Amino acid sequence: MPNVSSLAASLNPATPTDMVARAELSEIDASAKWPVIVFLLSGLAWLLIGTGFALISSIKLHTPEFLGDYEWLTFGRARTAHLNSVVYGWSTNVAFAVAFWLMARLSRAKLRHGGLLIVAACFWNLGVTIGVIGILAGDSTSIEWLEIPPYATPLLFVAYALVGVWAVITFRFRKSEHIYVSQWYLLAALFWFPWLYSVAQIMLIFEPARGTVQALVNWWFAHNVLGLWFTPIGLAAAYYFIPKVLGKPIHSYYLSVLGFWSLAIFYNWAGVHHLIGGPVPAWVLSAGIAASLMMVIPVVVTAINHHFTMVGSFSALRYSPTLRFVVFGAVNYTLVSLTGSAMAIRGFNEVTHFTHFTVAHAHQGMYAFFTMVMFGSVYYILPRLLLKEWPSATLIRTHFWATAIGITFYWLELSIGGWIQGTEMNNANIAFIDVVQHTIPWLFLRSVAGIVITVGHVAFAVNVGWMLLMRRPAGVTAPTLFHSPTPLPTPSVR
């Protein structure tokens, strides 16, 4: 039965026909080309769509009559469409792309069953498209981070099942003896996300839990999507790209392993801090607050590790686009996580809860940390897949400075505005309508920051499009095309 045996051979790394040596990097990159490109381009399209919805909803907050005649673009729908486009469209697509490439490289094995992943990409993007159209049509489930209507979610499940099967196969076929810390993060994330998503769907959509349990499940899910799905993928990329670009091993591998396991233990508990002050048992909140503060351990460990890896090599930031984006993201990971732990403290939370401070915090996490690390990863991966260099250094610089300045300004001004809003809401002498009106200048500044960020996204999209269309120089077969214009400083290796 040749079919059965070839199927078994394709799933079992121990079959004798597979006694091959570790694949060359160029072979690995070539095998990953199409699945990664399909996910990357879908992600890029969603990034642009999500940015459009972001601008519409941001402008509506200070100029409510803007596009006021379209019911499908009312704030409730445009803002929700923004969230789902950027979280399930852009972030998840690019996370998949980066995860596949990293997994193949770290396993030192060619990416197998790429067709499976392309089918998964079709299901995923069809699911998100139907979901976002459903949201605009008014079918949102109104559960935060799970707004995609129930008729679209089965498509997402199918896509994820295919990705999960693929990840397990790739891991089994690994040719590397050692499992690098990034692989731990990737594998864990690929297991954690379906768990979170399926349990949340069961307890909130299929058979909704009653009473405050609904809110608990909702925030357990919404916070863990950040901490147990996007954070591990972002950290996996940072742990790979910072040492890899510098050509210098990570400062302390021991600390990186400690960081992974402490994240795995503590993060899952932290989400309920969103319900501080709510009608849930006090011990549940206290457990959530304790776990949120314990998160300082993996965060500080990661910060120390990234910082000391960079020490002595900061000048490399001038030369490497990947390093710029990834280091910017890593610094913001530390800041956003420490702010998050502080926001779980009851006294701090009394001010920041229900204010724009939380919005600033969420954007710092999803954008300044995760998205910037993903941008950096794309700058490293795409030339190796297409065997072409990036066509324009100016567009890369425009992308970096527009997004870095835009998101930093966004986070700073909205945090200040949110804090003022929180202190005013706690002051019984200030009328609520006055508090709302006092936020308008900050919301206006947010739109300005959004426009600056959009410039960066357009520069990125133009560069990617240009790169895809331009002709590859004849005779290029190597995975690394970069030839240094000037001798680069040799990084100091301990």
Added chain:
Amino acid sequence: MEWVFYTLAFLIAATLTGTAVYALYWSSRHGQLRDFERGASSIFDQEEPVGQMTDHFPVKRQKPQTGVPEAESGKRSAKTK
């Protein structure tokens, strides 16, 4: 009916916790938590060794100079600096 779903959710959670505990046990048994120096350098190899930066900004492509030995072209670019 809801108990069916909740049993399912519980089983998924229990399986996942079990997997995590097993992963820690497995990594300890298979030497993943020993010899951290080797672990840190496992992303480097002969093709991309330690000490070599692997990314920088693209440069404008120069026309290939046919017939000019490498050493000579190096001297010329040094002079133009």
